Amino acid sequence: MTPECRDQYTSEGYLVIENAVTDDQLTHLQKAFDEGAQAGKAEWLAGIAAGKAAPGFYDVPDPMSRDDIFIELADHPSYYEILMDLTESQLNYLGISARLLPPSPVSYTGWHPDDLHSGPPMLLKVQIYVDDVDSREGAFAFVPGSHRPESGPYPYVARLESMPGHKVILGKAGTAIVFDAFGWHTAWSNRTTKPRKSLILTYEKRDEPKMSPFADIADKLGTPERRRLFLWEN
Amino acid sequence: MRIDSHVHVFTQASTEFPREVSKNRPAEREESAEKLLGLMDLYNVDRAVLVQTGGEELKHHAYLQHCLNAYPDHFYGIGLIPKEIASPEEHMDRLAANGRILGFRLRHVGGPSDPFAQVDVRQLETYRIWQHAANKDYVLWLYICAADTHLVPYLVEAFPQVRVVFNHLMVCPGTETFYWDNDGRPQVDTSTGFPASHYSLLGLREYDNVCVHLSGQYAVSKEKWPYRDLIGIHERFLSKTFGANRLMWATDFPWITENPGYKKMTLVIDELLPGLTENERNAIMGQTAERFLRLR
Numbered sequence: 001m002t003p004e005c006r007d008q009y010t011s012e013g014y015l016v017i018e019n020a021v022t023d024d025q026l027t028h029l030q031k032a033f034d035e036g037a038q039a040g041k042a043e044w045l046a047g048i049a050a051g052k053a054a055p056g057f058y059d060v061p062d063p064m065s066r067d068d069i070f071i072e073l074a075d076h077p078s079y080y081e082i083l084m085d086l087t088e089s090q091l092n093y094l095g096i097s098a099r100l101l102p103p104s105p106v107s108y109t110g111w112h113p114d115d116l117h118s119g120p121p122m123l124l125k126v127q128i129y130v131d132d133v134d135s136r137e138g139a140f141a142f143v144p145g146s147h148r149p150e151s152g153p154y155p156y157v158a159r160l161e162s163m164p165g166h167k168v169i170l171g172k173a174g175t176a177i178v179f180d181a182f183g184w185h186t187a188w189s190n191r192t193t194k195p196r197k198s199l200i201l202t203y204e205k206r207d208e209p210k211m212s213p214f215a216d217i218a219d220k221l222g223t224p225e226r227r228r229l230f231l232w233e234n
Numbered sequence: 235m236r237i238d239s240h241v242h243v244f245t246q247a248s249t250e251f252p253r254e255v256s257k258n259r260p261a262e263r264e265e266s267a268e269k270l271l272g273l274m275d276l277y278n279v280d281r282a283v284l285v286q287t288g289g290e291e292l293k294h295h296a297y298l299q300h301c302l303n304a305y306p307d308h309f310y311g312i313g314l315i316p317k318e319i320a321s322p323e324e325h326m327d328r329l330a331a332n333g334r335i336l337g338f339r340l341r342h343v344g345g346p347s348d349p350f351a352q353v354d355v356r357q358l359e360t361y362r363i364w365q366h367a368a369n370k371d372y373v374l375w376l377y378i379c380a381a382d383t384h385l386v387p388y389l390v391e392a393f394p395q396v397r398v399v400f401n402h403l404m405v406c407p408g409t410e411t412f413y414w415d416n417d418g419r420p421q422v423d424t425s426t427g428f429p430a431s432h433y434s435l436l437g438l439r440e441y442d443n444v445c446v447h448l449s450g451q452y453a454v455s456k457e458k459w460p461y462r463d464l465i466g467i468h469e470r471f472l473s474k475t476f477g478a479n480r481l482m483w484a485t486d487f488p489w490i491t492e493n494p495g496y497k498k499m500t501l502v503i504d505e506l507l508p509g510l511t512e513n514e515r516n517a518i519m520g521q522t523a524e525r526f527l528r529l530r
Contacts, residue, residue, distance in 0.1 A: 046349060049379075049381040049409055051424060052408060052411065052430065054386070054433040055380075055383050055430070055431075055434050056430075070468075102349035102384065104384065104434065104437075105387040106387045106435075110436065110437070156475070195350055
């Protein structure tokens, strides 16, 4: 990670990496994402009618068991070095959501930090746009600097656009946004007629030993480094 | 003024007061306005909003209309609309003619069940109801089925002049989550931390014409009164989304008469939101309803 990138992450709490996933790998990702989404959709719709599933968003069920691309993105070279640098090589992978946002006049979530500095020592996420995302397509938004413990307080505004100092991050397919999940963030509403598709990868800085939650894909974690990332080796 | 903003009353089924009967509302069961008034008097509740139960047709509203006429200083009404009706507008106007019925309760929207489908609000089954509510300034009282949850924001956006009250913590019951318990109370088996419907509906905080009932805790909680597993939901409504001026307390009488009892339901807000200011408490316990429903 360059000194400029580190300075930006330290001061603002996020980095945008354009073209993080490209070419054949992006095409593969888009295809695997759509296939996974289609495969699980009937069950999701039944869950909504039953009152058990949220209609506000749809996560492809168990993506890492469906296609190896969803495993390979955990330590993708476009951002893996940055994550290792930020965590002083003490990086734990916590999981992936392959998320679709339906069109709606309102967002499925308001401004929020994922944790109010009371959980792990560092919580990071990487959001990857699977398709192009413009301002009407449920873009990710972040309040620069809000990750710092001394920042804030931040208001729970009724309208997302009322948050002071926020930045809406648009991007082409394959753009990755590395952000500190202690910072205030949200998703804009999707006012188009198509779903917004993104991946959300979650990491933490290693604190104390814990059990790996990835038992069902243990045989796919080829390298020792990846096995450490997925908590299979110390 | 304290206002119990969502209750039901019914009397024995008769030719004078016809109603549908069910396991929990057998023909001989009576939960009268006088019984409710007695409890309200005992616990210093001044007014109540009577929500029709026991049938959607005009004739089924006879007891509700009787109560509104008999106790005009205490009660206001919310009617129901049959799902299959040629002219919902005429039905709504006939029920609201005496000025005591403020609006109508809806359980469905009617439209594509797939949230990814394109939505044309004019094609939704209840569009005419929303349009007529906009024209006549009727309030819409929403206890929407889970399958239609995602459709509501489109109608709220299309009709920002229609006052909307979401019942019972903005929870939307699903086909496999709604049931009646051994105490004869409706129950909804949903997350007590973040109900599925909230992902689609909490964003409606940006519309000033939307309020939420802090009620029905007994139906959602996995605990006994005071339902402390719902503190997070109440705090989110108060501090992060709607605020006290858009929240209304209600008991959902008569389902709570035995368990936990009317008195405890008058105390539930203080139990779940102990840090309320006096102004916030006054708003939730009556002033929001008085202002938003324009009670006179």
